[in-house]
Amino acid sequence: MAREMMYGDAIAAAIIEEMQRDPNIIFYGQNMAMTERDPMLRKFGKERVRIAPISETAEIGIGIGAAMTGLRPIVELWMSEFMLVAFDQVINEAPRLRYMSGGQVSVPVVLKAGYGFCAGWAGQHSNCIYHTMMGIPGLKVVVPSTPADAKGLMAAAIRDDNPVVYLHPYMLTLDKGEVPDGEYVVPIGVADIKRAGTDVTIVAVGWMVKKALAAAERLAAENISAEVVDPRTLAPLDVTTIVNSVKKTGRVVLVDQAPRQSSAAAVIAGEIAEHAVGDLHALKMVTALDTSIPYSEPLENFVVPNEDKIVEAVKSVLTQEVIAV
Amino acid sequence: MSRNTPKKAARRSQTGTDQLQWIYTQMVRIREFEEAVKRTFIEHPGVIRGHSHLGDGAEASIVGALSTRHDTDIVMPSYRCHGYPIVLGTPLRKMMAEVLGRKDGLCRGFGGSMHLADPSRYFPGTSGIIGQSIAHATGAALTAQVKHSGQIVYCFFGDGASKQGAFFESLNMAAVWKLPIVYVLENNQYQAYTHFSLEDANAVAGDPLSKKAEAFSIPGASVDGTDPVAVGKVVAKAADRARAGKGPSLVETKFYRLSAHGNVITVPPLPTQFPEHEAVAVYGNRREFEHWKAKDPVRRFRARLLKNRVLTEASAKRIEAAARAEVEDAVQFALASPLPAPEEALQYVYA
Ligand SMILES: Cc1ncc(C[n+]2csc(CCOP(=O)(O)OP(=O)(O)O)c2C)c(N)n1
Ligand SMILES: [Mg+2]
Numbered sequence: 001m002a003r004e005m006m007y008g009d010a011i012a013a014a015i016i017e018e019m020q021r022d023p024n025i026i027f028y029g030q031n032m033a034m035t036e037r038d039p040m041l042r043k044f045g046k047e048r049v050r051i052a053p054i055s056e057t058a059e060i061g062i063g064i065g066a067a068m069t070g071l072r073p074i075v076e077l078w079m080s081e082f083m084l085v086a087f088d089q090v091i092n093e094a095p096r097l098r099y100m101s102g103g104q105v106s107v108p109v110v111l112k113a114g115y116g117f118c119a120g121w122a123g124q125h126s127n128c129i130y131h132t133m134m135g136i137p138g139l140k141v142v143v144p145s146t147p148a149d150a151k152g153l154m155a156a157a158i159r160d161d162n163p164v165v166y167l168h169p170y171m172l173t174l175d176k177g178e179v180p181d182g183e184y185v186v187p188i189g190v191a192d193i194k195r196a197g198t199d200v201t202i203v204a205v206g207w208m209v210k211k212a213l214a215a216a217e218r219l220a221a222e223n224i225s226a227e228v229v230d231p232r233t234l235a236p237l238d239v240t241t242i243v244n245s246v247k248k249t250g251r252v253v254l255v256d257q258a259p260r261q262s263s264a265a266a267v268i269a270g271e272i273a274e275h276a277v278g279d280l281h282a283l284k285m286v287t288a289l290d291t292s293i294p295y296s297e298p299l300e301n302f303v304v305p306n307e308d309k310i311v312e313a314v315k316s317v318l319t320q321e322v323i324a325v
Numbered sequence: 326m327s328r329n330t331p332k333k334a335a336r337r338s339q340t341g342t343d344q345l346q347w348i349y350t351q352m353v354r355i356r357e358f359e360e361a362v363k364r365t366f367i368e369h370p371g372v373i374r375g376h377s378h379l380g381d382g383a384e385a386s387i388v389g390a391l392s393t394r395h396d397t398d399i400v401m402p403s404y405r406c407h408g409y410p411i412v413l414g415t416p417l418r419k420m421m422a423e424v425l426g427r428k429d430g431l432c433r434g435f436g437g438s439m440h441l442a443d444p445s446r447y448f449p450g451t452s453g454i455i456g457q458s459i460a461h462a463t464g465a466a467l468t469a470q471v472k473h474s475g476q477i478v479y480c481f482f483g484d485g486a487s488k489q490g491a492f493f494e495s496l497n498m499a500a501v502w503k504l505p506i507v508y509v510l511e512n513n514q515y516q517a518y519t520h521f522s523l524e525d526a527n528a529v530a531g532d533p534l535s536k537k538a539e540a541f542s543i544p545g546a547s548v549d550g551t552d553p554v555a556v557g558k559v560v561a562k563a564a565d566r567a568r569a570g571k572g573p574s575l576v577e578t579k580f581y582r583l584s585a586h587g588n589v590i591t592v593p594p595l596p597t598q599f600p601e602h603e604a605v606a607v608y609g610n611r612r613e614f615e616h617w618k619a620k621d622p623v624r625r626f627r628a629r630l631l632k633n634r635v636l637t638e639a640s641a642k643r644i645e646a647a648a649r650a651e652v653e654d655a656v657q658f659a660l661a662s663p664l665p666a667p668e669e670a671l672q673y674v675y676a
Pocket of ligand 1: 030056082085403405454455482484486487513516517582
């Protein structure tokens with residue numbers, strides 16, 4: 001059975017179902033569970049559901065310490081940039097402790113945060129910073145793009161014995177989609193073909209999957225068949241699914257909400273270059289421009305990728321001549 | 326029109342008639358500005374994007390503290406930053422244009438409500454990341470010390486921010502280095518939707534938040550933040566200490582935020598007006614809200630000045646009308662100002 005659900009509610013459903021399953025899961029963060037009426041608090045009690053002050057270093061560090069000693073904490077961070085206050089904990093503690101202990105210790109903590117809220121939140125609240133976490137062995141990074149994936153990847157993140165950064169695009173919070181009832185786990189590290197096609201591959205991340213699907217729909221009206229691949233997990237990356245699609249179409253557009261410099265798109269481009277070189281005719285990246293996110297609407301629109309830019313990029317890779325070598 | 330920061334000499338007497346009238350004028354200008362921002366959400370939906378945060382309720386704390394400021398002292402507020410530049414004399418037109426993301430905005434439409442900056446008036450900028458600007462302000466005090474500029478820094482931040490590592494680390498360093506800075510902990514009793522009693526160790530123990538000063542062996546004081554004269558007196562002592570090279574102090578001004586934390590957070594194009602205050606919306610505690618509304622610092626100070634004959638009804642009304650006209654002019658200016666051209670986004674990335 002499946003039910004239509006909003007993206008934000010699908011995340012909550014996974015957290016509730018997992019907490020019912022495993023008493024070691026705790027959940028805390030700022031500005032949550034403020035009153036006795038809070039539904040999570042009523043379900044799971046004050047011990048397991050807590051309110052935290054604005055203390056990201058301690059919030060995340062405490063999550064790590066609790067994870068090392070038998071709990072499975074989920075830390076609600078609200079916006080991914082707030083994690084930067086505690087970047088040592090995220091990057092140089094959580095993912096390193098298992099390795100340094102020769103595999104004795106594990107750190108099953110979930111760091112949940114929204115990102116990329118392109119709604120006029122300006123320079124410090126709307127950026128995409130996942131590229132800073134993608135190159136950290138030991139750290140998993142998931143970016144679900146649909147309500148179903150939001151539920152399934154949260155369940156997987158909670159069950160995983162590694163630290164997982166769970167990033168949800170804030171722009172999708174109210175989007176609706178079919179979500180399976182009951183236990184539903186989407187494996188970490190497995191990409192998903194969100195739309196099958198034959199002429200061109202579009203690899204898109206997070207909010208950009210929605211834009212890519214809309215662009216693919218427009219392109220279909222012009223008899224262009226685009227395949228949309230959603231990596232879903234940025235670390236570890238499912239290179240095989242991406243490369244197989246590119247081998248089929250020969251042309252690829254990589255769409256990423258992050259600035260171009262060291263974006264997920266750039267990393268994926270490198271993998272494609274190595275693994276699909278014989279089949280690749282054209283590649284283009286549609287990323288944010290290399291700026292912080294500006295406040296004013298025309299500035300923000302200019303900087304961030306959109307449907308038009310994707311359509312244009314697809315047409316450009318399709319018209320690019322194959323250079324015989 | 327407004328009078329900007331008066332000269333040092335003119336402001337020496339904290340309780341002279343001129344000074345009290347100046348304080349009231351600035352408080353009214355702040356209040357009118359914030360009310361206009363709030364109204365704009367209703368009258369011109371969608372024109373203000375993102376998240377705006379108002380300083381209504383904080384007027385006595387802001388103006389009382391800044392009434393002790395000398396002309397070149399530096400001011401570093403939090404992201405809830407509208408009130409401070411108003412006192413510093415930043416043109417309201419430019420401020421409102423920034424809140425509306427216009428080309429003529431203080432930051433050319435790049436920053437918005439949370440990131441006003443007017444370095445020419447000793448307001449170098451803000452951070453939207455809670456607590457981090459406490460360190461920046463401490464750095465500004467380091468500049469003042471190294472350059473022997475004679476400046477001190479007024480560092481404003483919220484009760485919530487006082488739980489960040491940057492707070493503890495900065496106060497420790499400022500104390501060790503004897504930096505010329507006054508830390509004003511604005512306890513407006515809420516950190517977004519969380520009442521401070523739910524998250525502050527001092528509050529849980531029944532102590533004032535200024536107790537944190539003891540950990541750094543610096544002076545700490547708590548003061549009624551709805552009374553600008555009381556705030557001025559306490560902050561003056563801290564400022565004197567900073568000017569004398571004796572180092573930092575921590576002043577907790579306790580007041581009440583009168584509007585909700587910010588406008589509603591939602592995905593566009595859903596409307597984003599200001600909701601009800603958290604006391605009511607989250608905690609169902611209308612009594613608390615009404616209690617503090619009755620202590621509205623602007624209205625209370627007005628009544629007090631009328632009673633003490635510092636103002637007459639007519640002179641108070643003149644101040645209020647002038648502030649209203651100034652703010653209305655700012656709104657009209659902002660609405661008429663063009664949006665920036667898209668390609669401008671590529672500027673200012675690097676110096
Ligand atoms: C590091 C960080 N964590 C969380 C937030 C989200 N946030 C924005 S405002 C706010 C509350 C700040 O409260 P306080 O310091 O008391 O200032 P006030 O809003 O009351 O002026 C929070 C938690 C943030 N901006 N930065
Ligand atoms: Mg506060």
